[in-house]
Amino acid sequence: EQKRALYGQSMHHIDFSAQLPRSERPSVTCVLPAYNEAGSLRHLIPELTEYLKKFSDQIELLVVDDGSRDDTLAVVSAMLDHYPVTLLQLSRNFGKEAALSAGLDHADGDVVLLMDSDGQHPFEVVDQFFHHWHEGWDMVFGVHENRSDESRAKRYLTKLFYSLLSRSAEIEMQPDAGDFRLLDRRVVLALRRLPERSRMMKGLYSWVGFSSKAVPFQPIGRITGSSHFGLSKLSALALTGFTSFSNAPLRMWMLIGAATSVLSVLYALIIVIRTLIFGSDIPGWPSIAAGIAFLGGMQLFSVGILGEYIARIFSEVKARPLYLVSNEISFRKQRRPEQQ
Numbered sequence: 001e002q003k004r005a006l007y008g009q010s011m012h013h014i015d016f017s018a019q020l021p022r023s024e025r026p027s028v029t030c031v032l033p034a035y036n037e038a039g040s041l042r043h044l045i046p047e048l049t050e051y052l053k054k055f056s057d058q059i060e061l062l063v064v065d066d067g068s069r070d071d072t073l074a075v076v077s078a079m080l081d082h083y084p085v086t087l088l089q090l091s092r093n094f095g096k097e098a099a100l101s102a103g104l105d106h107a108d109g110d111v112v113l114l115m116d117s118d119g120q121h122p123f124e125v126v127d128q129f130f131h132h133w134h135e136g137w138d139m140v141f142g143v144h145e146n147r148s149d150e151s152r153a154k155r156y157l158t159k160l161f162y163s164l165l166s167r168s169a170e171i172e173m174q175p176d177a178g179d180f181r182l183l184d185r186r187v188v189l190a191l192r193r194l195p196e197r198s199r200m201m202k203g204l205y206s207w208v209g210f211s212s213k214a215v216p217f218q219p220i221g222r223i224t225g226s227s228h229f230g231l232s233k234l235s236a237l238a239l240t241g242f243t244s245f246s247n248a249p250l251r252m253w254m255l256i257g258a259a260t261s262v263l264s265v266l267y268a269l270i271i272v273i274r275t276l277i278f279g280s281d282i283p284g285w286p287s288i289a290a291g292i293a294f295l296g297g298m299q300l301f302s303v304g305i306l307g308e309y310i311a312r313i314f315s316e317v318k319a320r321p322l323y324l325v326s327n328e329i330s331f332r333k334q335r336r337p338e339q340q
């Protein structure tokens with residue numbers, strides 16, 4: 001109760017200065033975004049429930065069913081009676097970023113643990129997460145030790161993305177970090193205040209700040225199934241990340257435009273002087289054609305970049321909800337009638 005009072009219920013009156021002594025055994029909500037993960041969740045839920053008992057007496061596994069087409073729903077519903085599971089069913093597949101946001105909006109533990117539901121995030125790392133949280137860190141996150149499990153092309157593109165972004169974005173984003181994190185309640189409340197629709201969670205974690213601590217780890221193999229993130233989904237996410245956290249692409253065109261204008265004025269001067277001295281000469285079509293093609297290409301490219309930002313503005317202005325919940329079943333609500 002005291003905590004409730006200090007942390008505040010209203011989203012706009014969070015007292016971030018309230019430094020509570022950290023509870024020895026905090027309540028824990030583990031957010032598990034799941035898209036077609038029936039096979040994995042069947043094993044993960046019992047094992048994770050057992051494991052988290054080490055740290056807490058009030059555990060909640062918040063499974064966000066992101067419009068799965070397999071029997072994820074059936075598997076998780078069947079577990080409601082036996083495990084501390086809350087099932088949040090989204091009305092369709094909204095993507096992992098939206099599923100995580102839904103989870104954060106509904107997670108009310110003192111500590112919120114974000115984990116993939118495919119079993120790729122090793123439990124032992126969670127020990128260190130809690131250790132650092134007890135030390136006073138507000139956010140503890142896993143960082144991929146190496147990416148030897150990934151293809152060389154993917155590694156190269158990821159590196160390129162982070163180096164470009166770190167040079168131009170106003171926030172610093174930890175490369176190789178993911179959504180495997182432990183968040184203090186204060187960070188969760190802060191994240192809930194970010195309303196943007198085109199989201200890259202990793203950027204938002206950095207944007208909210210707070211003290212954060214990295215823990216190196218090596219992801220393990222999935223329990224079943226295969227990754228949902230191919231090249232096209234990853235590049236879409238990268239583009240969202242770029243346009244949400246950096247204005248450099250827009251500025252770059254101002255610089256290129258300015259440089260081109262200066263150069264073309266100089267070139268015009270040269271032509272005038274040459275014509276005055278040597279008289280007009282008809283040849284020169286190749287240079288004109290090349291110039292037109294070059295400028296045309298640059299203009300199309302820059303208009304494309306403008307379009308990318310305008311598309312984001314459009315989606316923000318429409319102000320549609322990030323996700324829709326079609327059903328919420330909690331082990332708590334289920335148990336209540338029995339207890340009365």
Ligand code: UDP
Pocket residue numbers: 032033034035036037066093094095096099115116117118120226227228229
């Ligand atoms: N996921 C989701 N919605 C999606 C795609 C993925 O909730 O549209 C979940 C998925 O079930 C898993 C996590 O996000 O728990 C990470 O996905 P995945 O394992 O496919 O990605 P990878 O580990 O390859 O990055």
Ligand code: MG
Pocket residue numbers: 116118120222227
């Ligand atoms: Mg995975």
